[in-house]
Amino acid sequence: MDDEVTIREGLKAKIDWDALGFAICAEAADGEEALRAIETHEPDVVFTDIRMPVMDGLRLLKECAERFPHVKTVVLSGYDEFSYAQVALRYGAKDYLLKPIIRKELTGLLERIRREFEEQRRDPREGQAPSDWNEQTAHFLREQFLLDLVKGADRPFPEQIREHAARLGLDAYLADDAKVRFLVAEIRHESMYEPGGRRDDLLFLAFYYLVRELCQEWRRDAFVFHDPARRNMLHLIVGADEDERAVEAWADRTLQPAVRRYLKAECVVGIGSAVSGLGNLREGFQSSLYAWSLSPSGLKSGIILADRAMKDDPGFPPQTERKLATQLQNLDARAFEACLNELLGPELSFRSLAVRFLKILFVLETFCRRHELESPEIDRILLGMPDSVWQLQNGIRMKTLLADLAARAIRQVRETQASGGAEIVTAIKRYLHDNYASSDISLGLLAETFHVNPTYLSELFKKHTGETYTEYLMNLRIDKAKTLLKDPLLRVVDVSELTGFSNPNYFSIVFKKQTGMSPLEYRNRELGRDGNRSI
Template identity: 35%
Template structure:
């Protein structure tokens, strides 16, 4: 029902309007009456009003002034003016003040009915348009959140080359809070399990569980949620640490809502607090290791402090790079030497420190598998075997054996891609661009990443795609820019930064050349289209 207030200084006029039409049948409900505009505004503070019927001549505040105030109060509120014949021209000129229609006194029931039906149609159309606009804005926000989540996963599992590129991308994605000096963070792993072990509800409700976690952290400062496809039925939370905060309330809330809304149990692993972006990988793995200590079963559990700071063996970016180099250069001897140095008997360390380093190596191998698109049933089986062995916390030799076998398989498959006509490498480059289009990507950077001469990479890329590298990159950025431009809340400079352009002027020039409209013109065209 649309809610109505009648405003007139004559009580008989107000009562007469009640019985002139069947208000409920027309889809309206009279919720209040007022003697003048000022009284009406006070009543609106406590009621959601959709339609105002007001006399034009009233003491204290007349109908025209009330219409102005209503427009300021709620631009979607409809105002109908009631007037005598002598005020007719005056009322007509007032339409610009927010008055939607007018009726002459005495009000004819059929005319009132016709006006109400027009107003109802306008309101319904307004509501439909608003829902469409909100839908577009929601899609744009979801697009930004999706890119943010992908980059959070990259921070904890991807390869780091130049720290300033990471910082620039975090700024572009509005993740400035992660750039605080010596930022302190803690990761929390949340897994859902069935209350009844014989059902498959956890898998069926996986998407609902993800949405629940995202909604719970959406309005919490310094808390982010992301999903790692390698871990089924899990969500990962990143929580920025300050002196007054602790994860207990968040964790208990998640367990409560998972149980009450989804009828599942939440098993939670709380990782160690870490300092600085480079240590995010350590923090993430520690939450997984903490989770791995949970008991088998379907009851809610929580464990924490998986890896004590003094037990962590140093695993610098240089060491990680050596391992990656060994794989990509097909040097199995070098890989095994690095593996033995990090995980073998020569390097005495705790079981949990061993597990952390093993996970770091596994993440590096998984990144290579993804980059070269050599994901097969065999590689996935070995990745899963390594994960299972690490979680057992007492299968160190098995972990080393599985990692060695996995490395050997990856080397063979990477070699096969290199002796092809270049299609596999180009496919890998395209996937990298599709995921990192907002970063500062250069041909020399890609040549280092894929261990291939830049001139040869440029040649085979053009051969396979029909476009040179820079054309493909720009085209991809424009596609993503169009998505972000649907969000009216994002400034043009924000969109430019999100898709990898250093300044809005250059972005506007490139966009106009590719699309035929400037970003502002394109956005306005979308807005007009949405309102139709």
């Protein structure tokens, strides 16, 4: 299912479908047409794009999961649609393929799906168990996980983070005694500097795969990820057991020559400071961006090391960053501006000013993201670096811009609160839907996360939902438990844990109070089993 005829025709011609045991029974240009085709032809596998007219791919996936659970769905995704692909996987997509489709990956996926059908025919229970992710899916999930960590997404449960990291094979980076280092690699091509020039997606895709391949040859622990908000740029995380000079040598002798040779482009590399521990990952990531931002503008290669660049002025300590964040949380624009005057004084060199400006800008970016505010000016500066920073010329302009951005963000939050707080409640509900499986959620934690008084939050939530936050969360968990209990492969104790109940006995008590039956009785009823049958 794809709204582009060329994509559909290319997919059909890519491989010998018959030889792999598949026959193409239908094609469609939008989601509604696809649903009709699924009803008519009852296919085993559906390939769908995400962005389609009439009904998009995400709605189609959700409909398939509810109405045709036997159908295996595969997402076709462009690189800039990773956030959509993440939701698609939650809706039960079997896998996803990155455009442009590579014949080897498509063939491998179909062979794996065919084996699963064969196993399911031999033993129907086999088809109910989730299969292992392929390497591309696993890589995508690792990218999203790292991006959430370093961009300061709200993840207040360290143990939950470590468990997730272990499932993705990233736990070595998060160990308290593990030292890691972040790098930024930016591609610069002459086409980007022409009037009206913009990123060439195919060139960037080639850059992405080239850097991944070089990293795999360099070090087994090197991992590449991408932030769609920062064009032309890739991020790397690597163990910091080697001296920074070894990393510099790899960038100088391997990475940059390969980019010049194969892509006819230049490459700027920012090498961050070594950090250790979960709480310092974001600072390490930002140090690589600080280093990169000090690179010369234009079509030039360069390597900048954060430790050298910030030797004279490391910016400011973490406690100052927390102070700025607290001032924003308190909606105190005057205190924030006074702090700017202290941090961006006239005695500093422009390089020192640039480092501090970016650190403050990241604090503002995090504040806007937590309050779900649009921040086009911040995005413009980050996308335009390093030129956008150099154009500010002096500390006075930096202070004026940052104070204005903070004042606008604070004003937006005040307007939201004055409007009755509906947006805050919506954000809290979304947060609960994403984190209901954690047993650590509390009113105090929600108040801290959304920067409001606990009593005010409690009253506001009940005003807009008719329920206390506790009642809402409990109903949400029970609804999720009902869905999970329909899976015969999950034990009741597993369902209890997956829905945020730390004690299975308490889960059974709450479930029976809500539904009038025990979890086991509910499962037997839904699966049409004899109530005396044990599980």
